[in-house]
Amino acid sequence: MAGFEVVTVASDDKGNMDLEALHELAGADLAGVMITQSSTLGLFDTGIVDMCRVVHEAGGLVYGDGANMNALLGRVKLGDLGFDIIHLNLHKTFSTPHGGGGPGAGPVCVGDTLLPYLPAPVVTQAGENGGITYNLHYPERTIGKTSGFHGNFGVLVRAYTYTITLGAAGLKAISGNAVLNANYLMQAHTIRLKDFSLLAFDRVCYAQRLRLLCRLAEGPRRQWTGDCQAAVGLRVPRAHDVLPLIVHEALMIEPTESETRETLDAFIEAMRAIDREIGENPELVRSAPHTRLPARFLSQTMD
DSSP states (O other), rough: OOOOOOOOOOTTTSSSHHHHHHHOOOSSSSSEEESSSSTTSOOOOTTTTHHHHHHHHHTTTEEETTTGGGGGTTTTOEEEEEEEEEEEHHHHHHHHOOSSOOOOOOOOEOOTTTTSSSOOOOEEEESSSSEEEEEEEEOOTTTOOOOOOOOOHHHHHHHHHHHHHHHHHHHHHHHHHHHHHHHHHHHHHHTTTTTTTSSSOOOOOOOTTTEEEEEEOSSSGGGGGGHHHHHHHHTTTTEEEEEEESSEEEEOOOOOOOHHHHHHHHHHHHHHHHHHHHHHHHHHHHHHOOOSSSSOOHHTTOO
16 A cells, blocks of 8 residues: 555453564555454553554554544543544444445544645634634645545534534543443353353453454354354344354354443343254254344345
8 A cells, every 4th residue: 555565463461462573574565554442342442642652753654543432432532542533433333324335424533643634625614702603624735626526415413413412521421331232142142151262361341343353162052153143133123143254163243332231131132042942953054043033134134
């Protein structure tokens, strides 16, 4: 990309970015580092401030993927941690639909370092004697006007409406409920599903919609990873599971801040049922699903 090579920075045994590995890569040719905070592991990288400092001292920038902002709304400012630029995933955090084939639309937020380079014109707010006016401003080192397809502007309106309707208190409640639901399921895996799965990292989960990664427990159950993915979706109609590659033989579970305790308990019972079936009637799991759900993905309806 632009003549640069993309290099993966290793993680340490706690699931954080390995600062020693970052130091080795932080030379004069470092352009920037991209990281998701909280991470896909469901962990808040506790070394994030030091990580940003190392990158900045090398002359680079820190780009943040806002994929797990549900856990941070109203509580953490990524700019205060050292991020220079982030993008927000409106479909994950601000209620908008996902998919449709594009083109997308969403906010990209920058800090003071990049403000002078923003495309022009920029809308600025001013005011005198209690009045508020809006002006068009051309940043000092602007890259000029940019032209692109209009995108799905409606999702921006929906996200804005969602934000102002909730207000500061409502947004903060989202992050509290998201983290609570994530850790409720984490405790369920520790206590009620310990024979079925193992936690990838035994730490408090701070992630939007829970990015909880579990390895299938040792023994015969390990061979059922893929089948369990299908079975979970079968038993819990709104379940959305993803098979991530950052932990070997992982099952990633994503509750949302809007899920109730009843739906979380139903999910736990579904997982326990799968566990029993693997031991008592493995062919039942192997041949799943056995029913067709009324709701399907667009790609499935077009097959």
